[in-house]
Amino acid sequence: MAETTRKRRGRDDEDALFDRELDHLPPDARWREWMNRVEATIFAASEPVGRETLARIVGKSCSIDLLIDDIREELRGRPYDLVSVAGGWKHLTRAPYADAIRAAVGGSQKAVDLTQSEVLVLMCIAYFQPITRAELSSFFGKEISRDFIGHLRGAKLIASGPRSPTPGAPYTYVTTKDFLLEFGLDTLRDLPDFEALEDAGLLSKEKLLAGDIPAGLAGAMGDEEAELVGDQLS
Structure with a gap:
């Protein structure tokens, strides 16, 4: 119980030190930094990243959906996209590049081979x-x-x-x-x-x-x- 309380307090201290709001930045720069944080977090994660997780790295007034829309717009024309899957967001390559990926790394890209x-x-x-x-x-x-x-x-x-x-x-x-x-x-x-x-x-x-x-x-x-x-x- 005491260990759980210490971990919770440690997390709260980290949150208090982390600047989510970025009030010192002008609006455009603030929005860009939030976009970068969200994209970096999703890119680094091995599993889809949910809304609750992303809300911890952006301002309280920030619309995560609008951030995702802007990121996806910038990724238009790129071989990968941010996709809403399994209750979160994940970087996934676009379907037209599946053959190239298979040719490069071999095998099926699916984790499970089903009959x-x-x-x-x-x-x-x-x-x-x-x-x-x-x-x-x-x-x-x-x-x-x-x-x-x-x-x-x-x-x-x-x-x-x-x-x-x-x-x-x-x-x-x-x-x-x-x-x-x-x-x-x-x-x-x-x-x-x-x-x-x-x-x-x-x-x-x-x-x-x-x-x-x-x-x-x-x-x-x-x-x-x-x-x-x-x-x-x-």
């Missing part, structure tokens, strides 16, 4: 979370094994959610922040529109909600259709 089956299960969890393994098995018309779920958990794309109110109170599964980061999503609201998937004939919301999945969802999809769904999420 089409894993993408389909992950998509189902994303849209219908919290969801149990038994419910996933029902959707796909075949057993979704513990090992299969364990691989997605090991990749940190899903985690245990609240226990289901069904008999036996099994664990449910939900997607994680790493899932958002892997697929370049800011929030789950950025998932591909369900209606678009229905229009493409890949999913039927009514059948899913009713549990009416003739021959199983996976069995009803060919490899080409599964790849289309994967492309929607990648």
Whole structure:
């Protein structure tokens, strides 16, 4: 307890010494310095940087959204951008340069290599979370094994959610922040529109909600259709 208090006081002392407001600078120079601080912090971070973190390095009256807009405007034409992902901002290279990066460093730029089956299960969890393994098995018309779920958990794309109110109170599964980061999503609201998937004939919301999945969802999809769904999420 005493150690926690000392750390908190140390942090407060650092904040007191750090000049966030920059009142001694003229407005244009102040704004430029705030932009530089924000860009430097995001550039140095290995994970997306959230609004709360950025608020600690700029003035109280500063609009972080406007700062980000100005930084992105300056990056226009550059091979990278500031992207809103997983609840924060991160420097990401632009898609047209993916081939050049692969040619230079080799391999895939994605941290996780997923099979089409894993993408389909992950998509189902994303849209219908919290969801149990038994419910996933029902959707796909075949057993979704513990090992299969364990691989997605090991990749940190899903985690245990609240226990289901069904008999036996099994664990449910939900997607994680790493899932958002892997697929370049800011929030789950950025998932591909369900209606678009229905229009493409890949999913039927009514059948899913009713549990009416003739021959199983996976069995009803060919490899080409599964790849289309994967492309929607990648």
